Amino acid sequence: MKSVPKLIRRFVGIMLLSSLLLIILNFALLGIYTLNQAPNGSPWITAQEVADDLSENENGYVLSEDMALELQNTNVWAVFIENATMKVVWQTDNLPETVPMTYTVSDIANLTRGYIDGYPTFTGEAENGLAVLGYPKESFWKHMWPSWDYNFIASLPKTILSVLAINIASIFTIYMIANSKLLKSVKPIVSGIQALSTNEEVHIREKGLLSELAVNINKTSDILQTQSRQLRKRETARANWIAGVSHDIRTPLSMVMGYAGQLENDVQLSEDNRQKAAVIVRQSKRMRNLINDLNLASKLEYNMQPLNPERQNLIAIVRQVVVDFINMNLDEKYTIEWETDEELTSCTANVDKDLMKRAVSNLIQNSMNHNEQGCHIFVRVKVEDNICTVIVSDDGVGATDEQIEKLNNTPHYMVCDEKTTEQRHGLGLLIVKQIIFAHSGKMRIKHSEHGGFEVDLSLPNGVFDGTGLSAVG
Template sequence: MKSIPKLIRRFVGIMMTSIILLIVINIIFYISIFWKYTTHDSAWDIADKAAKSIHLTDNGYALSDEIVGELKKRNVWGILIDDNTHEVIWHTEKLPNNIPKQYTLWDISDLSRGYVEGYPTFTGKTENGLLVLGYPKDSYWKLIHASWNYDFIANLPKYVFFALCVNIFLMFIIYVITNSRLLRSIKPITNGIKDLSSGEPVHIEEKGVLSELATNINKTSKILQDKTEKLNKKETARANWIAGVSHDIRTPLSMIMGYASQLETAQGITEEERKKASIIVKQSDRIKSLINNLNLASKLEYNMQPLMMKQENIVAIIRQVVVDFINMEIDEKFSFKWDTDENLFVCDIILDKDLLKRAVINLIQNSINHNDNGCTIYVSVYEDNNDFIICVEDSGIGVSEEQIVKLNKTPHYMVCDNNTTEQRHGLGLLIVKQVISNHNGKVLIDHSKYGGFKTLLIIPKSTCINSK
């Protein structure tokens, strides 16, 4: 699965980001510490300034007021050792009692790089001797006998970089080892979730750090499988019931239609009785159509209707449907208009010819059934960017905006007239949507510019072989 490498990359990315962030934070920390203790003058700088400022007066040697103030502020004492005698010829006030007044060359060498009686000392050269400043014992730590191999100092950056790389590598190895069990537990979990989403039964071994999650996924899989089994049983029973009822109702319906047709044409009945017989024939025919639609809708819903997909001329198919309606004995209140561009006369496309014809027939029949006062039915085929569109619209009474919204959003919505319980739109539109869905298209219902009802059947052009 792609999710496991992605998860590993995410873990590694988090680890590397953490390492880099940790290094940056440490660098900032040490820079801030270094800056804190190096922003003022160093002890060596102060010793040099004091050596330059000391001068001989009538009362002996003295420092400038600025240096005196600086030394008092830091609690620093000072002595001046004569070049010739190595004796202290001047010192500051409050000199510690244990500070020697006579020094040998070794003493001078030692104090210049270390301490005098535990006081860290710093020296500065004067004209007549050596100025020594002594700082409080806890103010500085001096490495007296330090000496380093030159190659070691020269290669120190390389050693530091190598040590850093080794540490990062070891951290990575430790991270991978500690998380390997988690990653091994995640893989079956992700595979199980993938199978769960596709409806397949799932069983994950319930062990490892994610055993509780595996248990829950197994329980969920069992619940889903049980529900799926129950649903399949219900759907099978529903499909069988529809098929059984449809089969059983055909024989009595045929008898009703036959006897009603005989009464409609019989001699010696009144005109009112003839009208009633005609209504029975018409409504029986509609019942027959509804039964056929119900069977087809059920087959399409359960994928029981085989699709006979082959190359067809969609323009010729729709034109033939219109011609067939025109040639039928339809009330003169209804007229048809073929509103397709004359230049678009051939468009070969892979489709099921009979199902597409059934969809367009349903739309035209809807316009006829739902406009008792008659209307003009406009049928057209045209291209729009990457789609071919079949449009069936009429100049009839149409429907409200609310009904348009419901028809577009609901796959099987029944709209009833205000004054009758007769269904206006139901299985006919459902079949239309199912047919176009099987052709990877979509159905859009809207108001017609002629004032009535409009339906657009949008079929992707990607299935088109050629058009001209």
């Protein structure tokens, strides 16, 4: 269940990242919004510019046209209070009637930090007076008492961080509470999916936020279990059928072989009839071997063939097979050569001796069956990287690249010759492959260096003596 904690970490990571990005976005928007509040500059600067722009002549104080136009466009009124008289000696045309015309020192202090009749006011100092600008009501908010406790300012960073931590913790708590039901529903779903991959029977409670998904997983599990049971029944029936047919054919086949053998040896028959009887005997033996091979292949496929692995010397096993073939009085057109290095005296591995002999015998017989014109068969055992490999090759007709590719990559070897009805490299190679795989080995088919067909059988965990290699397991 490593995926559920990973999913939780992913949710938490997304939540924290979202919170961080949201905070950054809020600060950015706040900064942009704050900057957009005063696109024409600070009103204090504007008030000082008005104070500097006012000039006095014989008719009184005069403001330049540009500055007057700027005040008019922003709907700002202005007055100029003279220092000597504390009276308004200049004003704009849009001055409200409620604005006083004379002031005291306390009035000046109040309007500097506050308002006049609700109008936010800003001041600019001149040499002989004070320029006062009044902006529209509710256009600015002025802090009337701008004083802060020192300890508050000093601890402000810590306070901000504490508030931020509390906010993140609160968001995390809310997030986990809101998603706890989802996470609780995810765990059995993940367990169910993992169980489906191993063909286990699955039943998930069909409740919660993912109840619909749980229903579908349960249905999928039921379908897979039904298919698995049907498949086992079919495979068992097939294995039983093969075993039954093999058993039922053996008795009549033995009678056919017996009577045909008698006819073959009957001197009273003509030579032509005796040859026909000999053909019947050969084909009957071929049928018997085919039935035995089919039965063995079925047992190996369904793990019904008992394996009796023991520490065996593969060189001795393979050499014995070669000797047995030579003692069979082979036709002169077939020769078997033993090419194993004489210095290699032992190559041991845990194998079933009878099955290994069967595998090597099938390979030698395969070379004979598919080279009716005759061939030389080469048998060799070699050691490389603590792996023992049995090699059986010939210099016969061989096979094409396409055929070898199919033989190496198809699950069965029922490959028929294009011009005959006989199988080429068929059930015998399938049995060899099953035997080697049952021993956790590897089988490789390729072109022989002698120009024909070659099969390599590699077995692991060998113990090699006489070569200077150390023993393995």
